[in-house]
Amino acid sequence: MSDDQRAWPHPWVEAYAPATVSNLGPGFDCLGLAVHGPGDTVRARRRRQPGVVLTKITGDGGRLPLAADQNTACVAVTAMLERAGVADTLGVELELDKGLPLGSGLGSSGASACAALLAAAGALDLHVGNDAMIEAARAGEAVACGSPHPDNVAPAILGGIVLIAATQPLRVVSLPVPEDLWLAIYTPGCEVKTADARAVLPHQVGLDAAVRQSARLALLVHALHTGDLALLGEAIVDELVEPARAHLIPGFMDAKINAIEAGALACTISGAGPTCFALASSNEQAVALLEILDESFTHSGVSGRGQVDQVGPGARVTSKPLH
C-alpha cells in the first residue's frame, strides 16, 4: 500500500532516547556514555503537508518552545529530512514528553533530538544511518545551546561509551564497557545552561596542561579496553574544564571531596553540569556514594535527586506503525 492510499491520519511511532553523561573527565566534547534511564520520549506521525511541526510538549513545565525553528527536536528532524533530500515532499508531526530535566548536564536537548529522529524516521519509513542521525542531532544541539557538540547525541544514538574521534567528517568509535562499572549520578537543585557553562571556558590552554589532559584521555581508553577500573578512576581527572565551571555548581567541590574520601573511583561534572557523577565498582558502593552526594549537596542548600545507574543502550523505537 502506498503512503497516499494509507488512511489518514497515519499511526504514531514512538521512540525513546536515554540520558547521557558526557566529557567523562578528560574527554571534553569528545567522550560520552548512555545510561539506562531516565530519558525523553517522542511520538511522530506523517502529515500531509511537508515540514516538521511540534504540537505538544509535556514534562517541561511549559518552558520549551513549540516553534519548529527553535525546538531542538524539530531542528534535528528538519536537518535529517534536508540531508535525505525529502524536506520539500515529506512532513511529520511530533509530540515530545520530557523525562529529563532541562539544563541538567544529562544531555536533555540531545535526548529530545535523538528520540525525535528515530520516531520521525520510523513514521516516514526513512532509512537513516547512525552517522547521519548524529549529524542531524548536532544541528539540534547548535540551536539548543549554541554549539553542535556531539558528545551527548552520539552515545544517545549508539548507546554504550562513545569516543568522537573527529567531526569533519564524523568519526565515532564505540569503546568497551566494563561490566562492573557503576555510576552514582546526582543532579543538584539548580540549573546551568550549557551556553553559560561554555562561556566560562578558557579560550586557550597551556601546552603542559594539554599534554597531561591528552595523556589521561589515552589512559582512559586503555583502562576501558583492559577493564581496569582503578586506572579508569585515575584517568577521570579534568584540569581544563572542571576548574572553570566548578563555581557554577554550589557545593560541587565539597561533594567531590566527600565522594573521593568515601572511596569513589572518580567524581566530576557530567557534561555542562550541574549533574555530577561518581564512579564505583559495585552497585552497593554506588548506592553509598549517591547518599554522600545527596548529603553534601543538601548541606550546600541545593538538594536534588539522583540515581544509581550503569551504561545502557542508545535510542530505540518503542512502537511501530500498523501497516
Ligand code: HSE
Ligand atoms: N561537552 C559539552 C560541554 C556537553 O561540556 O559543554 C554539554 O552537555
